[in-house]
Amino acid sequence: MTETAISEHGMIGDLHTVALVTTDGSIDWFCCPRFDSPSVFGALLDDERGGRFRVRPAGDFTSRQMYYPDSAVLITRFFTAEGVGEVGDFMPPAGEHATGNHRIVRLIRCVRGRMRFEVELAPRFDYGRRPHRTELAGGGAVLDGGPVVLTVHPVREPGDERLAEVRAAGSDLEMSLELSAGQVRGVVLEAGADGPPREIRVAEVRRLFEETTAFWQNWLAGSSYRGRWREAVERSAITLKLLTYAPTGGIVAAPTAGLPEQVGGERNWDYRYTWVRDASFSVSALLGLGFDGEAERFGRWLGDRVRERAGGSSGPLNIMYRVDGSSDLKEDVLDHWSGYRGSRPVRIGNGAAEQLQLDIYGEAMDSLFAGDRAGLPIPHQGWQAVRDVLDWVCANWDQPEEGIWETRGGRRRFTYGRLMCWVALDRGIRLAAEHGRPADWRRWAAERDGIYEQVHDRGWHPGRRAFVQHYETDVLDSSLLRMPRLGFVAGRDPQWLSTLDAMADELVTDSLVYRYDPAASPDGLRGSEGTFSLCTFTWADALARAGRVREARGAFEKMLTYANHLGLFSEEIALTGEQIGNFPQAFTHLALIDAALTLDRALA
Template sequence: MSTLELGMIGNCAISALIGETGEIRWCCLPRFDGDPFFSSLLADERQAAERQAAERGFWSIEIDGMVDSSQRYEPNTAVLVTTMTDREGACLEIVDFCPRFRNFDRMFHPTMIVRQIRPLAGSPKIRVRIRPTTDYGSGRPTITRGSNHIRFVGPDHTMRLTTDATISYLLEETWFLLDKPLSLVLGPDESLTSGLSETARTFRERTESYWREWSRALSIPFEWQDVVIRSAITLKLSTFEETGAIVAAMTTSVPEAAGSERNWDYRLCWLRDAYFVVHALNRLSATKTLEHYLNYISNIAINVGSEDLQPLYGLSLAHKLDEYTVDGLAGYRGNGPVRVGNAAYTQIQNDVYGSVILAAAQTFFDSRIGRPGNEELYRELAKLGQMAVEKFDKPDAGIWELRTIASVHTFSALMCWAAADRLARIADRIGHTAEAATWRQHASDMRARIMKEAWNEELGSYVSTFGGDQMDASLLLMNELGFHSGTDARYVGTVAMIEKQLRKGDHLFRYVAPDDFGVPETAFNVCTFWFIEALAATGREEEAREMFDGILACRNKLGLLSEDVDPATGELWGNFPQTYSMVGMIKCAMRLSQKWEDAF
């Protein structure tokens, strides 16, 4: 049965998700949002127990008679190590990575997966099976062979597996003794420029060196260092380096709960994530990644023209992201449908104006940025700010993308307020005093309306919609965005009411009211992190630390976290690994950690 006990490798061009026994179960090519070359994570598993020939969409390296397996990352890297032992005590190790390192004054990150296998003890008997797919599981590439390689010819691209293993054993899926180290390099249909084993060894050494140097430059807290480093590496792996875009997750259609049909394609870039990702990268001092992402956001601001901002865009700023379902994949544990694209791009979500302006504001105040904010960018942001003023009190789908329900959402209004508030600061920064005063007046007017229209006196709390009576976890962000201090009575009351209605054990739901798909069944992990930060802001720091430890216990064995969790069982659900969840772990660890200067 599929689980989210998966490790992630990648190089900011491609990625792969690898199961506990070394099986690659998900990998899209030629980039994160491409056709899955390995797709078994979402395949029909009715035949899984017998492993019949019809199965496809995976790359497995199996040991005969396996009794134990374990996985770990090489410290502070994206290099994954899987160890397997058979009933006789024979043992092998698989090292998986995607090459990434600087070469000829530029970053080398090819469309390539390297797998190194070596015996550790005894004489393990192994089988290698590589069964790629095309057309979202519906087709298979044509397979041809050479003397030392196998070619997989698909409709859009061709991949070559170069190896020093016996080609016939791989093609016929024959069991054989592993009596020496083997290398398998899956990459472009090109010959390697040096020997295979030398290439694999050199690529590994240079890739490990790259990640260790990158990790060494991070700013990290005194406590939870491993949590922050692993989350930071995963966040970096979610960056599409060509454009600076950061995807919400590497998967599509892993449902929020079994049978819920809340199955969405998250291999895209949501503007709602922008501010929080920028905040996390800034705290980490991951300056180059931050700058590259800000460039992506700035391009959206400059290119939008007179059109409304969309809630999400493609990796290369694509606007049209039509959603459709595919027939070739049954879905995670049979929970279909499997969707490609996301119809949310057509929705009206008024919070996005604040998201872009909050993120882009960094370029005007951060002296490290190579291309600081300028007059041109300010003018484009001002256009978005004017739209925020106009849309502030208009109905929309809200942050949670309700598909058939439109209301004046408090969080959307709050983000429109933040847009005007930050534009006032930017205008002051670049010497536009009169314009700054205008933006401040807009912010003041919006603040007064929010405090009147979104406050429910009977509940003693802000509510999710103007004049409503339902709670929404996004209200927790009023403190982070600077609308209320953590000790403000209204904010404290809101946190208390959210806790009463949305908290289930150590987890928080987005909301509990029925939506387009019924009543939510799982907690949304980023909301739990928001609540932890709210506890700390309101002076409940010890409770925050306890709750943080609780959510950290839900991570998989490699320290990764998905979008959702079942509060009753702790089981992970939703797309994986979730960028929002990684950001939440980073921000909470930095907020709650003992200070370095107080530690000694």
């Protein structure tokens, strides 16, 4: 149980994939060339067999991490008895082309005194299932783990050959660097290099550093947010950008797989894909910050999926896709890995991809509606596809489904799924009316109104005085916290206020919010889980809309204290306060943005 704690990581990326860097200087998670590719470094899930790329001082040290201001450039500072040093980690943006090289730059510097750095490069290709061949050349090395080949370029100055010598350690590599104050050296690890290893001068890497920081600072300058929580909101915006696959605009739910919702439990899912729901939620968050370009690119990605009309058991949309838009997500188990702190099975792929989850149609339509309001209209061909989707919703909304949380205990008539079908039809009717688009208005309106009546008749539980998870239970579900945001109920409606009170008694613990109670509503899985960070931020949003602004602000501020040292959030918070689940999670960061925007308006 030696894997580094989830929260003890920072993230760097090039808009195709990311690497996670521990507070002691080890890259222990990196998939290449895409988010959903097999891992090259996976010590996060198996410290012994996963592989890593470590740079740290020899001997005893302490460390701190920070991001270079307004950027995704990560600085890890080391403190020893003899001096202060740092490693600057970044990945130059790879652009919108699906092919090309991917570089991890590790710039090593002695700040004060002197410091001896030890470098260890131990990749384990294809989740540790594929051996690799190592060849020293040109002062560096080539590690061939086909189909991924890594080229190691040493960063040094003339005369450094003995100082920065790359040595083979079996099929892995080692290097030592003895630096004094002011000296800078490093390593560039490149996947997809066109030529052999070469010595790179420090000045060239400094230029890469300046270009990368300028890219992020220029991008963030496009934010229109000037509210009370600027640091947290802007870090969340950068996180969402890092989780975006540039060639398509798809946003992954998280860059990791297999991190547990309960340490030692079986709820260990692969999140390296684009969920229609999660990515649709991000549209309003990005538009709220003024990032219209990112919202437009995802809108095109979503439009492509709508036009494809999957046509399977889940209807015209799948609930998730690979970042390139394909839908092969077969779930498998890595039996040879021990899992994060013994949490098994370690799953790759995601079997929930074939589930029927009716809510995705509402989220998709709500994001298209928000884009239209922001000046991103739906073209004619896109409207034809939208019309077909809504006709399908009319014919299929009143059937059992697996629900928003991807339960594996059988289909139910989930209230949230009905709510979102209401949203889908409501947004479609508005778009048709505002733009004079052809549509089966009467049918859409009749079904929309039927859903509204059914949710109030059957989704409302008189005994609980609350809206409940599905029609055959009295269990509460925090997904319904979105009801007022979506316009289904008013934020101060008496039925809604009593629902909030019921949730406060059953799902909320000192402002942290559970999704639901698995013991009361079996979901087909063993074990429990932590509080769901998305739901906590949504709780703050709902409180603000209910007029309980002081309480909302308190909940929001408390939740910010659960971020890691860099302002990053995983999926859940354990009973101990530690971060659990996949990390960092887009869902959580976009909910933070939404809640901050709502609170700013309420406080104004």
